Amino acid sequence: MNRLQLFFLIFISLVSVTSAKDKKSKLIMHEWGTFTTEIKYGGNGKLLTGLEKEEEHLPDFVYQYNLNSLNFFSKGFSTSVTNVTVKMETPVIYFYTENETPFTVDIHFNGGKISQWYPQKTNGGKIDPKVTRIIDFKNLKENGYIQWNGTILAKDTKEKLTKPALKHQNWLMPRETDSNLIKVNDEVEKYLFYRGLGNFETPFNIHFENHKMIMTNNKTEDIPYILIYKIDSSGLNPKTLWEGSIKGNQSSTYNFKNNTKRSNFNKTNFISALKTAGLYEKEAIAMLNTWETSYFKKEGLRIFWILPKNLTNKILPLTMKPTPTELKRVLVGRINIVK
Numbered sequence: 001m002n003r004l005q006l007f008f009l010i011f012i013s014l015v016s017v018t019s020a021k022d023k024k025s026k027l028i029m030h031e032w033g034t035f036t037t038e039i040k041y042g043g044n045g046k047l048l049t050g051l052e053k054e055e056e057h058l059p060d061f062v063y064q065y066n067l068n069s070l071n072f073f074s075k076g077f078s079t080s081v082t083n084v085t086v087k088m089e090t091p092v093i094y095f096y097t098e099n100e101t102p103f104t105v106d107i108h109f110n111g112g113k114i115s116q117w118y119p120q121k122t123n124g125g126k127i128d129p130k131v132t133r134i135i136d137f138k139n140l141k142e143n144g145y146i147q148w149n150g151t152i153l154a155k156d157t158k159e160k161l162t163k164p165a166l167k168h169q170n171w172l173m174p175r176e177t178d179s180n181l182i183k184v185n186d187e188v189e190k191y192l193f194y195r196g197l198g199n200f201e202t203p204f205n206i207h208f209e210n211h212k213m214i215m216t217n218n219k220t221e222d223i224p225y226i227l228i229y230k231i232d233s234s235g236l237n238p239k240t241l242w243e244g245s246i247k248g249n250q251s252s253t254y255n256f257k258n259n260t261k262r263s264n265f266n267k268t269n270f271i272s273a274l275k276t277a278g279l280y281e282k283e284a285i286a287m288l289n290t291w292e293t294s295y296f297k298k299e300g301l302r303i304f305w306i307l308p309k310n311l312t313n314k315i316l317p318l319t320m321k322p323t324p325t326e327l328k329r330v331l332v333g334r335i336n337i338v339k
Contacts, residue, residue, distance in 0.1 A: 027101060027152075029324040030179075031331075032279060032287045033091030035315075037202070038336045041301070045207040047085040048338070052077070052197055054087075055294050059168050062193070064116045075197055076115030083138035086198040088112060090170070090290060091316070091331070093192040094179035094283065101152040103182075104321045105192060109144030111315065112137070112198025119187035123147040137199035144196055150184035157181060162188045173290040177282045200315065204305055204333065211257035220248035221308035225273035228254060229265060233299045238265035265296070270304070277306050278328030287332075295334065303335040 038048040054075050064076030075087070093105065104122075107114070113125060113135070124146035153159050159181055166172055175190040182189060203219035217223050228241040239262045242254050267288055274284035288295065295304070307315075312331045320327070 025099075026097060026326075027322060027324045028096035028326045029093065029320060029328070030096075030279060030283055031091055031093045031318075031329045032274070032283060034087075034089040034291065034332050034334050035202075035307070036087040036089055036334045036336065037085060038338055039206060041337050041339045042208045045205050047201070049083050049085055051087045052081045052084045054089075054195075056170050057168075058116060058195075059163065059166060059171050061163055062116055062118045063120055076195065077135065077197075080134045081197060082134050082136050083199055084197045085137070086112065086200060088114075088194075088196045088198060088316075090174070091194055092174045094177055094190070095152045095182060096179055097152055098155055100154040100157070101322070102150070103152055104147065104149050106147045106319045107145070107194065108317045109196055109198065109315070110317070111140070111143065111200030112196050113140070113142075113144040114146045114194050114196040116193075116195040117146055118193045119148065119150070119182075119184035119189055121146050122149040122184070137197060140199070144198075146194055148184050148192055150182055153181040153183055153188070155180060159183060159188050161190070162186070170290050174286050176286045176289070177280065198315075202307075202333065203311065204335075206303070206335065211255060213254045213256065214251055215246060215254070215303075216251040217246040217248055219308070219311070221310050222247050223305055223308060224277060225270075225304075225306045226252075227270060227304040228301075229296070229304065230301045231265075231296065231299055235297055235299065238296060239263065240265045240269075243269055273306060274330055274332075277330045279330050301337040303333075303337070305333045305335070307331040307333055 036051065038051065039045055040048065052075050075081075088109065095101075095103070117124075125142065125144050161181070174193075177190070179190060182192065203217060204223060205216045205218055207214055215226065223246045225243075225245055227243050229238065230241055231238040241259070241262055244252065246252050270288060271281065271284045274287065275281055279287070295302075309329070312329050316329075316331075318329070
């Protein structure tokens with residue numbers, strides 16, 4: 001073997017070792033969730049209040065401020081709330097890595113409070129269950145916060161889910177991914193979960209003029225995907241009225257009276273948009289399946305839009321240790337248009 005051949009073999013060996021090391025050390029973190037708001041059809045786009053009621057009850061083991069688990073409509077709070085214009089629904093966080101990895105995740109909620117979570121948090125905001133005062137979300141004195149210290153379990157772990165057998169589809173569907181199990185204290189789950197309520201404005205403004213709906217993006221960052229969706233009372237005729245995107249500081253108009261470009265709805269384009277935003281296909285499908293009833297089965301007119309990355313990070317600043325090699329956060333805004 002000559003020197004050139006020896007050098008080549010050494011080089012290949014070093015590349016192989018480095019590649020294997022990089023693969024093992026890779027840490028991926030993905031998140032999806034929904035911000036729900038409501039506006040009046042024909043109005044000026046002002047967000048309506050009264051969104052503190054949850055649409056689907058969570059499993060009883062989910063932690064919340066409300067100590068009475070039989071109160072299905074409190075959204076996790078043990079006190080009365082008012083001036084709620086935003087529901088933060090089912091953000092879930094997935095992790096992907098080869099080896100067991102201790103982690104810390106911190107999340108702040110600007111303009112809101114986190115009221116439901118699982119597994120049990122390590123630290124976070126507190127509300128005294130004995131307090132009877134009303135929480136006014138228009139004048140919050142303290143923003144929401146939650147922290148978990150836990151372990152991302154190795155792919156070949158022998159650990160099992162703490163709550164494997166459930167009837168709650170909105171909890172089971174998010175498990176349908178290839179992500180690692182995580183463990184916080186003695187609770188093992190497929191993801192970190194949290195929910196909350198808020199009051200804040202978004203840069204996506206909608207108002208009506210006659211039979212027209214004007215959609216305006218008030219920030220410089222593009223809104224990458226928008227879907228105008230409608231389903232009638234029979235639940236049998238879901239329609240895509242319009243799909244598209246809006247660049248920064250621009251508007252788009254939909255004419256209800258003259259626009260005839262309606263098509264039967266299917267999830268394909270929505271899934272593709274979620275994948276383009278950063279989710280894996282199984283994550284995108286899990287998200288839409290989790291919210292199948294609320295998104296696509298209930299009568300009404302609604303708009304879905306994918307939040308720009310910087311907006312998500314502004315509303316929900318997140319830090320993790322160790323720093324992930326890949327971090328994707330895909331939040332979907334759901335605007336219910338009520339008459």
